[in-house]
Amino acid sequence: MARSKSLPTAARFYLVLMGLFLVGPFVPLVIQSFAFQWDWPNLLPSEWWFTARDRARLPLGWDYVLSPYSRLGEAVVNTVVIGGATTLICLAICLSAARVLAREQFAGKRAVEFYLSLPLIVPEAAVGLALSVIFVRVGLAGSYAGIIIAHLIPTIPYMVRLLTAVYQGLDPGFEEQARVLGANRLQALRLVTMPMLLPGILAGCLFTFLVSTNLFLLTFLLGQGKIITVPTLLFAKIAGGSLDASAAGIALVATLPGIALLLVSERLLDGRIGMVAR
Amino acid sequence: MPSPSWRHRAFAQWRPALGLLPLGVVIIVLFGGALLLALLQSLGFAPWLGVNSFPDLTYFTTLWSGASFWWSLWFTLYYSLAATAIALVLAILLALCLVQAFPGRAVFGSLSRLPLVVPYAVGIALAVIMMGNGGVLSRLAATLGWIDDPAQFPRLLNTHAGLGVIAVYVWKQLPFMALSIHAVLISAGREQAEAAAVLGATRHQIFRAITWPQIVPGIVSSTLICFAFNMGAFEAPFILGGGFPDTLPVLAWRYFTDADYALQLQGMAVVVSIGLVAGLLIALYLALYRGYEHRLGRV
Numbered sequence: 001m002a003r004s005k006s007l008p009t010a011a012r013f014y015l016v017l018m019g020l021f022l023v024g025p026f027v028p029l030v031i032q033s034f035a036f037q038w039d040w041p042n043l044l045p046s047e048w049w050f051t052a053r054d055r056a057r058l059p060l061g062w063d064y065v066l067s068p069y070s071r072l073g074e075a076v077v078n079t080v081v082i083g084g085a086t087t088l089i090c091l092a093i094c095l096s097a098a099r100v101l102a103r104e105q106f107a108g109k110r111a112v113e114f115y116l117s118l119p120l121i122v123p124e125a126a127v128g129l130a131l132s133v134i135f136v137r138v139g140l141a142g143s144y145a146g147i148i149i150a151h152l153i154p155t156i157p158y159m160v161r162l163l164t165a166v167y168q169g170l171d172p173g174f175e176e177q178a179r180v181l182g183a184n185r186l187q188a189l190r191l192v193t194m195p196m197l198l199p200g201i202l203a204g205c206l207f208t209f210l211v212s213t214n215l216f217l218l219t220f221l222l223g224q225g226k227i228i229t230v231p232t233l234l235f236a237k238i239a240g241g242s243l244d245a246s247a248a249g250i251a252l253v254a255t256l257p258g259i260a261l262l263l264v265s266e267r268l269l270d271g272r273i274g275m276v277a278r
Numbered sequence: 279m280p281s282p283s284w285r286h287r288a289f290a291q292w293r294p295a296l297g298l299l300p301l302g303v304v305i306i307v308l309f310g311g312a313l314l315l316a317l318l319q320s321l322g323f324a325p326w327l328g329v330n331s332f333p334d335l336t337y338f339t340t341l342w343s344g345a346s347f348w349w350s351l352w353f354t355l356y357y358s359l360a361a362t363a364i365a366l367v368l369a370i371l372l373a374l375c376l377v378q379a380f381p382g383r384a385v386f387g388s389l390s391r392l393p394l395v396v397p398y399a400v401g402i403a404l405a406v407i408m409m410g411n412g413g414v415l416s417r418l419a420a421t422l423g424w425i426d427d428p429a430q431f432p433r434l435l436n437t438h439a440g441l442g443v444i445a446v447y448v449w450k451q452l453p454f455m456a457l458s459i460h461a462v463l464i465s466a467g468r469e470q471a472e473a474a475a476v477l478g479a480t481r482h483q484i485f486r487a488i489t490w491p492q493i494v495p496g497i498v499s500s501t502l503i504c505f506a507f508n509m510g511a512f513e514a515p516f517i518l519g520g521g522f523p524d525t526l527p528v529l530a531w532r533y534f535t536d537a538d539y540a541l542q543l544q545g546m547a548v549v550v551s552i553g554l555v556a557g558l559l560i561a562l563y564l565a566l567y568r569g570y571e572h573r574l575g576r577v
Contacts, residue, residue, distance in 0.1 A: 011375045015386065018372055022390050022449065025404035028414045032407055040412045040428050041420030093300040100297035112298065119309055120503050123510020123556055125527035126549045129534055130312035133319065133542070137326060153309050156301065214397040217512050231397040235513055238399065241436065243406045251403040258395030262388050 026255070033248035036060060049245055065249035071228060072250060079229040082144065082219075083212040086151040087205050093152075094159040094204075101160070102167030120157045127153055128221040135222055142224035150218045155208045162207060166200030206261055213257050230254045316553070320546035327539050337547040347548075349523040351555065357440045357515065357525065358508035361447030362501050368448065369455035369500075370493070376456070377463050394453040401446040402517050409434040409442055435518050442518035447511070451504045455497075462496035463489070491574060498567050502560060509556045526552045 007015070032038065035045035036052040049061030059067045066072070101113065119127070131150050132141060140146030174196065178188040216231040223232065234254050237247040322334030341347050376387060393401065408414050416431035425431055435442040470488050479487070515525040524532065526548055533545030571577045 007375065007378055007380045011378065012380075014371060015375055018368070018390060018452075019386065022393055022453065025408050025414075026392075028407050029404060041417045043414075043417055043421060093304055096297040097301040100294045104294040104297075106294045112302075116301070116305065119305075121506040121556070121560055122309075122313070123506060123527065123549075123552050125510040125512055125530055126316055126553050127309065127312050129530060129545065129549050130316035130319075131308070132534075133546075134312065134315055149308065152304060153312075156305060160301070210395055214395070216397060216399060217510075220512075231399050234397065234399040234403065235517075238403050238406060239517055241406060241517055242410075243403055247403065248407070251400050254400050255392075255396045258392060261395055262391060 029248050029251060032243060033065075033245055033252055034061060035245050035248075061245040062249050064246040065253065070246060070250065071233060072230075072253060075228045075230045075233040076253070078144075078227055079213050079231075082147055082151060082229065083209045085144075085148045086155055086212040087208045089148065090152055090155050090159045090208050091163075091201065091205055094156060094163050095201075098160055098163030099167050101164045103172060116160050117157050119153045124154065124217050128218045131218070132221045132224075141222060142226040144227065146222050147219055147227060150222050151212045151215060154215065154218070155211050158211060159204050159208050162200065162204035166197055166204070169200070170196055206264075210257065210261055313553070316546050316549050319543055320550040322543065324543055327542060329540060329543060337543050338551075341544060341547045341551065346523040347529075347551075350526050350529050351551070353438060353440065353515075353519070353523065354509060354525040354527070354552070355555070357443045357447065358505050360440075361444045361451070361508055362505045364444065365448045365452045365455055365504065366497065366501055369452050369459060370497070372452070372456040373459035373463060373493070374489075376460050377468075391453050391457065393450050394457070398446065398450060398511070398513055401450050402442075402514055404449070405435065405442045405446050405518055409445065411435075436520055438520035440515070440519060443514045446514045446518065447504070447508055451507075455500045455504065458496045458500040459493050462493050466492040494567075494570065498563070502563065506556050506560065509552055 031045065034048050034050075036049040037047040038045035049063070053060060053063065058064070059069065064070055097116075101109070128150070131153075135141040135146045135150075140149065170193070174192050175188050178192045179185075183191065213229075214231060216235060219227070219229050220232050220235065223229070228236075230250070231254065234247070234250050237250055243251075318332065320337055321332055322337065323330055323332035372390070376383065406413065410416070411428045411431050411433065415434075416425070416428055419425050419431060470492075471484050474484050474488055510527055511525075512527045512531060516528050516531075519525060519528065523529070530545045530548035530552070533541045533548060536542075568577065
């Protein structure tokens with residue numbers, strides 16, 4: 001079967017449908033974020049928020065989203081701080097484990113690997129509610145530390161798998177050669193191993209950061225309303241089942257980290273997300 | 279290297295354990311601790327609430343004897359399984375399309391990944407704006423002259439048919455499944471399929487005999503992850519679901535936030551029930567998969 005430059009009509013039709021389904025709904029979301037009055041059944045708003053700006057006493061649309069009233073700034077800072085801390089801690093504890101899992105053979109290895117992927121298949125509500133009980137007892141509920149610790153659970157399986165694959169792709173021979181040629185352990189790590197591991201580590205960190213910034217339930221249950229992040233803010237905005245211009249704006253802001261990641265790391269993450277799923 | 283003494287050998291034996299230690303402690307203490315606590319509390323152990331009747335099965339028997347629990351379980355299973363199955367079919371087709379070369383494939387590939395990298399709440403916002411009675415689909419229907427009042431548009435959200443919930447799950451998980459299947463297809467290469475084609479196999483035969491066995495491992499792991507996630511998902515059924523009887527995670531949360539503290543134990547029984555049902559189904563699924571691999575002679 002020769003590869004042809006053009007797809008069969010059915011496949012092309014299917015791709016268009018999938019594009020409409022996966023990305024299409026963002027178009028009305030953007031429109032809604034700029035709408036002031038958008039009556040049924042108009043396909044476009046009859047009035048935009050910036051034309052109604054002078055008449056309104058309260059900030060409208062993006063004015064509101066970007067104003068302190070929306071608490072979006074606070075939520076963004078919280079999300080980034082929690083995501084960053086989670087990523088660093090996750091990396092620190094996963095690095096040595098990934099090295100072992102990639103290079104050593106030992107009894108019970110399969111069991112360890114299975115146990116490390118368990119957080120992926122145990123329902124989040126179960127872990128979150130149980131942790132909230134524990135954290136209330138030990139005083140971690142409603143604190144940054146508590147949320148960061150909880151975020152480790154769903155991020156660890158991804159980080160371990162990505163880093164294990166990185167170590168598997170790294171021939172230990174390079175490190176041995178460096179040692180034979182007189183480098184000490186630290187030099188071998190710093191000058192040989194690290195530069196080769198770095199792209200993989202970076203990809204693991206970006207993915208972990210993204211998983212953490214998108215987590216809702218654990219933050220919601222353990223933040224106890226005291227610590228808001230972008231997903232919990234958006235949840236509170238749309239919990240009533242309707243969507244105004246400011247909620248649409250916050251939803252778009254919540255989409256930005258993902259878009260940035262897709263742009264920046266297309267190369268880094270290529271094929272790796274799929275690898276995580278295996 | 280000096281010849282290893284027994285001390286060295288003992289160390290060499292324990293070195294893997296040492297590297298796994300930090301991670302092991304975190305996972306065992308946090309994750310294992312949470313699961314253990316859920317189990318203990320659902321069995322009546324909660325001295326901090328002034329309740330300790332361990333071991334006590336009444337929280338389970340009370341829960342399981344009410345009809346509304348079984349409705350909740352049904353809705354939870356139905357949303358999870360329907361969404362996983364629909365997303366899987368769409369994802370296989372998408373992955374098969376994406377291994378073909380066509381102009382704009384790279385752009386399409388990364389655009390189609392967008393749902394994968396945004397929070398579920400964004401998907402819920404999109405469901406509201408698209409599927410609500412005043413939403414875009416209803417406006418399109420009006421533009422086409424099918425309806426002339428929003429009330430005539432069929433209710434898609436907040437019904438127990440759960441179309442909104444399922445749509446959000448499918449939207450968010452389809453790219454994840456497509457990506458894992460795509461990765462398997464890429465690493466498997468096309469040689470076998472091409473050889474079969476040269477030998478005269480039809481496209482249908484190639485799919486059944488070659489492509490399908492290649493992608494099954496990717497399918498199993500990604501559907502497993504998505505199904506388990508859906509069983510424990512909270513925000514989509516909370517906002518887009520049909521209300522009482524709620525899905526199990528929403529039910530558990532309602533018990534937990536009830537002014538009556540003692541209902542927490544009932545909530546834990548719900549949580550443990552979710553874990554039991556999900557665990558049983560996953561074990562069954564893996565057993566079936568192992569049987570399939572066995573028949574193929576791959577294990």
